[in-house]
Amino acid sequence: MASAKLTAKDLLTLGFPSGKPVTIALQLIDTYYTDLARNHQIELLQDVLTAPEQYKLQATLGPLAQAILTQKSSGPIELKPGKQKFAIYGGENIEGGALHQMELAMRLPIAQAGALMPDAHQGYGLPIGGVLATHNVAIPYGVGVDIGCRMCMSIYDIHTGFIDKNQDKLKKMLLDNTRFGHTSFKRPMNHPVMDRPEFSELPIVREMKDRAYQQLGTSGGGNHFVEFGTVEIHDVNNDHDLPKGKYLAILSHSGSRRLGANIAGYYTKVAMDACQLPPDAKHLAWLDLDTEAGQEYWLAMNLAGDYASACHHQIHERLANKLTEQPMAVIENHHNFAWKEKDATGKEVIVHRKGATPAGKGVMGIIPGSMATPGFIVRGKGEAASINSASHGAGRLMSRTEAKKTLSLPQVRKYLQKAGVDVLGSGLDEAPMVYKDINKVMASQQDLVEVVGTFHPKIVRMNGDEKYIEVD
Template structure:
């Protein structure tokens, strides 16, 4: 037999490992007509100088196996964080500040801001706003891509909330689904015909699941609720008189579609963009690459899918109420946008748990299930990157809430607030959130209040008997 053995290779200096197997296979396939001594001479030459054979058509694989593994190149952070504006600094935990400081040391970061509801998350803190150049950071968008607020106002006397509360609770139970629950027969929507479902492999694999979850809401802090809107601004964009209106408010995102897209492209970003340990979740995709463009398309699809789910939620509610809404307000708060900076240059603005608040832009900032939310109009404040908070912000982790609070304590709080809750758990109790009034006080320069929303009947994910009155 002409082919060298593993013992032969060990004798000429090869180390145990995969290189020996590659060497023997190459000799069998490409050099079988040579004597064993000639084959060993070639293998000895490659061993002596593998770098010289990296371009060799026959021996490149062996050369690569013999070379030491390439050292991963770590992209250094800036020595100092770029400056950014903090709103409501007194109420922001150190963890969120540390995360924002790290984000402002990325070489692709241009500007940033921290909203008054900010708290620690993964990568960019929740409530963080970050502008970059030609780069998109999946974890600065968030896992729940396109998480969205949507509100419908109705020409229905708000007294219905007291007079027909049982009927309204039944409407919520019949027309909303949360968490793993979905509608047996989802309604069709044009979003499912988008070309991205055919052209992007990861998105294509998620199409059936996305269809099954159409019109449903996620778990956690997602909700659908009825309440009272008090319009304060007589010059409101809806052309409606000031006063009270029945309103439906929903909070949800892109379900499994968005979560899977976020996970897939975060992994790609972390493989191609190696950062120091403290910044690893801020890995970015270059928008000038195929992967960056693909994520951008997938992200926008997920955002539009989230919006489609809200439209179906509100469509079902409108049908059940027998009324079409007078007005609708909607906004994303986990997304990235292409916008212009003060000099007119295009930048990528990530808002992870932050509401767009450009000049004249309407949005919704909810409180908790027992505190007011607000319809707001953006003031276009440059220091905030045209952003505002996306809610009240947590002051208590989910674990701590479950360890600290009791069901009777929460039930009494809700009863005193005049709120009925279907579902939910201790981790979403009103006491786990910051005071929304203080949050709003901290961002008076960012938004003006158009109307106030007071929740009355709230449905969230969880045991439907939880917190219901006997």
């Protein structure tokens, strides 16, 4: 039986610098050394990696040796000098750390345009709420760890009084049909996304297939939720021809679970090895989409986004079955992703939206508040200065550590009781008070989106002890 073919991951494990050296090494093996056993192929490549100077004049191995020497000798990539212009929305409520991160991202030589949304706060690499357009490169930490994290809303032709009359029934429905954090269903539902060829073709994805299947239809921890609430449609000019009125709705927020996190972690390391940036900008390392690593990341990122969507669809399907009703409309949008789009000149750019909602002209989306404040169905206005983007929520005002030190359980319970919201699970770090005022955030982006409908949460399910902050 033939030995397994060498992959980019194999070479990275051997200590090869990613990027051009890996690409050339694999091409050389495929062209000249297919008759060698796999272990001899590895020995040959290790010899070149250990002493590239001895091979740089050889006709066959010289290009590989030269690529290794060039990458070793090259210093950090220089950033553009001085501050670069980018649009800022709601700047008076954005912390300095997020502004600094966006300023740094705009100095990358591959940065074409940028914008900072009103819910922005500091993260890793690109700030949460940061939007960055580049040319033919993807920045794994410009996309984020929870690849394809998204909102999904199902709207039902059920009177909103149904919630008050069926509080206990709906709470049980959420507890029985949703899973968060490390928990999963004993028998996950099947979904076509698990048959995608990427699960066999991409090593880092192949390793995660069993875990991904176990987590199908579940939600993460942190600020992820599934909730019953009421939605009021204000504008009949919507994609779903929904009449004005009030309806029952289910809203969920979650992402690609461990699959997305592992993809982000692996390709961030590959990018940082290939793209030597100054220390304060190292998390903004990118992958050229013309390279093998760049193409792999793009495929893996899109798979993670589709997987996240599949999880939401299963969450909503389980709840629809228990309601014995089908929704009149389903609205969905995602963030923590990179899109191929056209800029104002018609040139293709890669638009990274890390915690930002697509808001091209006519594009529908959902911008949530907190567990006790309104969320909004919106239609994008296609504002070029924002790179066709808007906020993805209210944005944090308080860190998780600060929230746990500052807030008390009685204080949060009182707040929720006043708002008329029951919360199953969660903790003090997700209390409504840790978020910015969603109404101020929306006021800061009136040029970016128009409001089509308003959602009010009533029963919220999050990760943690389901009795932790439930209102008595």
